Amino acid sequence: MRDYHIPVMLKQCINFIAPKPGGIYVDATIGGGGHSLGLLESCPDIHLIGFDQDSEALLEAHKTLFPYQDRVELIQANFSRMRTELAFRQIKTVSGILFDLGVSSHQLETPERGFSFDLDSPLDMRMDQSSDLTAEIVLNELSQKALTRIFYDYGEELNASRIAGKIVKIREEQPFKTTGDLVKVIESVVGKGTKASLKTKARIFQALRIYVNQELEILEQALKDAINILEPGGRIVVLSYHSLEDRIVKNVFRSAAEGEEQTSEASFLNSTKKRKLQLLTRKPLQADAEEINNNPHSRSVKLRAAEKI
Structure with a gap:
């Protein structure tokens, strides 16, 4: 797996997701399976669903996660279909979702x-x-x-x-x-x-x-879908690698944290803001010097995390 792609900021991702036994977790961009392997190793009895549109990535993820095959389901689909694919499987809410938006080392080197x-x-x-x-x-x-x-x-x-x-x-x-x-x-x-x-x-x-x-066109809606299917206390972590992606993540998270205007049917005067997220990172986190030295791919990463209210 490490030859395929070294997972970026793995420890931080696991700490923010904070997997709990019995929970359902989604890796929206499973790649070679590095982040998913870390999640599965960190907590017993979690179920993981991994998405990727790249068939080569899914083959590699299958090898990486084979020891946990009874707790893993891999789906070949873009994360824009995440909510639909989960609904097909009668899954209404999940405990955590991870997005790693970068191109894998394997893809760059093939x-x-x-x-x-x-x-x-x-x-x-x-x-x-x-x-x-x-x-x-x-x-x-x-x-x-x-x-x-x-x-x-x-x-x-x-x-x-x-x-x-x-x-x-x-x-x-x-x-x-x-x-x-x-x-x-x-x-x-x-x-x-x-x-x-x-x-x-x-x-x-x-x-x-x-x-x-069509990466940017689908990202905003996919993030909103992800927030909607998180259970209360569930967490979302996003790794982005350029300013355009990070701007979308920041705006979606901020909007969900500040809340949308909710107007009562009884009175248009009785309106409140319904907040969906609590931000866990006010500013994006970045890889430290040691990780950048070991994995140059992590140089531009920005990590944002939030928790469903």
């Missing part, structure tokens, strides 16, 4: 997945290999305006327009096939071998991955 700009590989970037949309289709078929918006909105890249324009111009002669093709275009605009160039490549690849997998 060339054919196309997530890394360090490897020359097919322009794929699909989390769910059965979906139709790939990064290759995006780069070769979307307009310059659409590409600019993707790079700017999802990557916060200031050179979005210039890079999009170069892509459109080059694809008229030769369609984009590999990540190396894209890297050459980025470097032709922002240069090669500098820290700024490295950051631009990371932002462009992030933007494409987010767009291909």
